[in-house]
């Protein structure tokens with residue numbers, strides 16, 4: 001548990017995050033797409049090649065909707081993992097959940113302004129949960145492109161509540177965080193995809209250089225037998241499965257993405273994504289085939305259904 005004398009929830013809540021700028025190019029979008037497995041099984045798959053290559057030039061490559069999560073990464077830490085009032089061991093940090101709202105398709109390159117705020121802070125006893133919200137605006141037009149809410153699970157940092165009620169603060173509607181109930185029925189679609197042993201080494205080039213994903217010694221301190229995959233990389237695999245099987249390749253119909261990381265994934269493991277349709281909501285669950293364990297679950301909300309479904 002955290003040293004209560006150094007964990008001050010009022011101080012954490014009062015923190016004002018500085019505005020940051022994030023610029024990406026077509027190359028960043030393509031490296032990201034490869035990092036989440038696009039074209040990993042088939043280099044000429046027309047549903048996926050468009051995220052990596054375009055015959056008329058790189059400025060025409062499309063951008064995967066989960067790339068949104070990359071916009072906020074640098075702005076959350078802004079070069080430092082410290083937050084006044086927050087006491088935790090960064091080696092025990094895990095990504096708990098990601099919630100993304102997309103307002104318009106992303107250009108192949110852009111300069112963005114990120115505005116970060118604290119959306120939640122919870123004492124779970126054995127852990128503290130921190131929720132950070134980032135709104136990303138296109139610098140040139142001032143238009144809001146997307147919103148990310150990242151839930152960070154800080155193992156060993158709980159137990160900071162001053163009263164008998166565990167401390168819990170959040171500033172957004174409950175239904176946005178709720179984990180979906182996985183239906184008992186047969187899934188509408190199932191998609192199997194192998195991550196590569198080098199997957200995390202490739203994915204980290206998109207901006208998450210946490211050594212938990214590359215350094216065997218750090219992974220061991222964190223309680224894993226070897227480096228684990230970034231949660232957002234697994235999310236990228238699962239949402240690619242939804243784009244392929246439900247959106248019929250048209251990622252622009254995705255409005256909202258939500259995912260909860262249930263268990264770590266080791267690079268090289270096979271992900272099986274099961275999908276169920278409930279109106280315009282796709283409920284999904286990803287399992288690791290080798291261990292037959294659910295590792296990720298969530299939902300994807302669509303703007304409209306694909307005509308062929």
Ligand SMILES: CCCCCCCCCCCCC/C=C/C(=O)SCCNC(=O)CCNC(=O)[C@H](O)C(C)(C)COP(=O)(O)OP(=O)(O)OC[C@H]1O[C@@H](n2cnc3c(N)ncnc32)[C@H](O)[C@@H]1OP(=O)(O)O
Nearest residue numbers: 076081082083094095096097124153230231261262263264
């Ligand atoms: C300037 C700011 C600095 C500080 C902030 C830094 C920001 C850093 C930004 C960068 C973030 C990205 C870093 C990326 C890291 C990774 O990618 S790590 C890899 C991906 N993640 C994982 O592999 C985690 C997989 N999940 C698990 O291992 C487990 O689910 C868990 C998270 C360890 C929790 O398991 P357990 O301890 O057994 O929890 P429970 O006992 O079941 O539940 C306790 C309560 O916690 C709630 N909860 C459980 N899991 C989650 C979750 N994934 N997300 C959110 N909340 C969770 C659960 O509901 C319980 O609450 P109550 O129901 O209220 O009791």
